[in-house]
Amino acid sequence: MKTGSVSQVVGGTPLVKIKSLSDATGCEIFGKAEFLNPGGSVKDRAALGMILRAEKEGHLKPGDTIVEGTAGNTGIGLATVAAQRGYQCLIVMPNNQAQEKYDTLRALGVELVTVDPCPFANENHFYHTARRRAEKLSNSFWANQFENTANADIHYQTTGPEIWEQTLGEVDAFVASVGTGGTMAGVSRYLKEKKTSIHIRLADPMGSGLYSYLKTGKFASSGSSVTEGIGIMRLTENFKQAKVDEAVQVSDNEMISTLYHLAKHDGLLVGTSAALNVFAAYQYGMENKGKGRKIVTVLCDSALRYQSRLFDSQYLQDKNLKVSPLTS
Numbered sequence: 640m641k642t643g644s645v646s647q648v649v650g651g652t653p654l655v656k657i658k659s660l661s662d663a664t665g666c667e668i669f670g671k672a673e674f675l676n677p678g679g680s681v682k683d684r685a686a687l688g689m690i691l692r693a694e695k696e697g698h699l700k701p702g703d704t705i706v707e708g709t710a711g712n713t714g715i716g717l718a719t720v721a722a723q724r725g726y727q728c729l730i731v732m733p734n735n736q737a738q739e740k741y742d743t744l745r746a747l748g749v750e751l752v753t754v755d756p757c758p759f760a761n762e763n764h765f766y767h768t769a770r771r772r773a774e775k776l777s778n779s780f781w782a783n784q785f786e787n788t789a790n791a792d793i794h795y796q797t798t799g800p801e802i803w804e805q806t807l808g809e810v811d812a813f814v815a816s817v818g819t820g821g822t823m824a825g826v827s828r829y830l831k832e833k834k835t836s837i838h839i840r841l842a843d844p845m846g847s848g849l850y851s852y853l854k855t856g857k858f859a860s861s862g863s864s865v866t867e868g869i870g871i872m873r874l875t876e877n878f879k880q881a882k883v884d885e886a887v888q889v890s891d892n893e894m895i896s897t898l899y900h901l902a903k904h905d906g907l908l909v910g911t912s913a914a915l916n917v918f919a920a921y922q923y924g925m926e927n928k929g930k931g932r933k934i935v936t937v938l939c940d941s942a943l944r945y946q947s948r949l950f951d952s953q954y955l956q957d958k959n960l961k962v963s964p965l966t967s
Contacts, residue, residue, distance in 0.1 A: 645723040649676055649683045650797045654805045654935065657917065659904040663966040664924030666931060670917060670938040671802065674909070678712075678719035679743075680940035681798075685821050686716030688793025689782045690724065699780050701725040707782040708732070708769030710818070710868035711740030712940055717782060718747035729776070731769040736867055737945040759873060785819045786876040794825025802826065802935050803833055811932040812838040814920040816869040816889075816912050817849055820878025822937060827882040841886040842919030844894070848872040853886040864891050865958055866911040867945070887922065889915045892961050897921070898942065898949065900965040908942040911949070921965070 641648045654669040661668045673681035693699040704727040705717050714730035721728050730744055734753040744751050752772070754765050761767075766785065773781035784790055802810060813830055817823050827839045843850040845862035847870025852858050858872050871878075898914035901907040909917070920936040948954045955962070 645677045646687060646720055649687045649720070651801065652676065654802070655907065655938070657901070657905055657907070659900070659966065660917070660921045660924065664921065664927070665929035666924040666927060667933045668917070668920050668924055669806070669933070669935045670907070670909075670913070670920075671798070671935060672938050674913070674938055674941040676716075678716045679944060680712040680716060681822060681937055682712040682716040682939075683719060684716075684793050684797060685713060685784055685790040685819070686720050686782075688789040688796075689784065689787050690717070690720050690726075692787075692789040692792075693780050693782075699726065700778075702778065703727070704729055704776060704779045705782055706731075706769055706773035706776065706779050707784060708765040708767075709784065711736050711744070712868055712944075713782070713784050713819075714749065715740065715743050715747065718744060718749045722747055729769075729772060729779075731765045731772065733765050738947055739944045740867075743944075759871075784821070785871075788876055788880070790819055790821030791824035791828075791877045791880050794822050795829050796825075798822065799826045799829025803830065806933050806935065808833065809933050810834075810837060810935050812840060812920075812923055812934045814840045814842055814916060814923055814934060814936045816842045816844065816866075816915055816919075816939075817847075817871065817878060817881075818869045818912075820871075820875045820881055823883070824877050824880035828880055831882045838923070839882055839884045840919060840923055841881075841883050842916055843886055843888050844870045844915060845888060845890060846870055849878075850886045850888050853883060862890075864894075865948075865960070866891070866894065866915055868939075869912045869915070887919055889918050889922075891958070892963065893918045895949075895955070895960045896963045896965050899962045902942070907938070909938050910940040910942055910945055913938040913940060918965075
């Protein structure tokens with residue numbers, strides 16, 4: 640068990656066995672409980688990695704302002720670590736994310752800028768807006784989570800080794816979605832170096848282009864998703880490092896059914912990206928039913944970060960989200 644300041648207790652999260660789905664598949668399905676990080680998500684690791692590297696390279700000094708464009712969790716991670724290490728934060732977000740994220744960021748004392756959602760090619764996208772704000776602000780550091788490979792490296796240095804040690808080197812598959820590519824890149828690199836036979840599977844929401852890219856070499860998408868912070872339409876410097884064997888698409892109805900299943904049968908209140916990850920891990924388990932495979936995925940954050948939406952029947956109805964039984 641880690642002890643120390645906020646920065647010192649990021650990581651070291653437990654692997655939680657998802658018993659209901661393990662029983663259903665005859666495999667062992669585990670979730671890396673990243674919602675137990677101080678800032679409540681897997682993005683705490685990326686935030687810490689980027690801040691530590693910036694400090695080491697002289698890009699950050701006490702009193703400076705960290706600037707980032709984010710769907711929320713990376714901003715919360717940066718603000719959490721920044722508060723403890725003496726930095727200010729300016730966070731740019733699209734204005735269609737869960738209210739809980741905005742409330743959390745304001746509580747952490749950040750300067751919050753919201754913009755209309757738009758394609759990445761549009762200069763008003765949150766990514767480009769953050770870059771411009773950083774360029775105009777003196778004594779600032781633009782974290783640039785998508786292209787900053789300190790993101791992937793912290794997962795190579797911490798998340799991958801933790802999974803290897805916690806499974807005693809017996810992990811057979813790693814399944815995860817991609818936002819920046821950092822988690823997938825760092826973990827897949829580490830695990831493949833340890834055992835080339837480990838199956839690495841990308842779980843992609845509808846509306847993202849990575850599934851198409853891995854299947855055809857071209858970015859294309861169809862549909863859309865209510866999941867926040869995952870799915871991209873470009874090749875980031877982080878994702879370039881990923882070692883992926885297979886890609887699957889997961890629908891919102893598969894995701895929301897998994898989310899409610901985990902709450903009801905396993906006592907796990909997870910967010911949308913985590914539920915999407917678990918469904919893809921369950922799907923892989925069903926493909927290998929009865930083979931006893933050890934499958935690890937990432938529980939990125941908690942459903943409590945989205946509770947005003949996910950547990951609101953009117954929201955589910957408005958988004959045409961239907962909760963169906965996951966297992967018989």
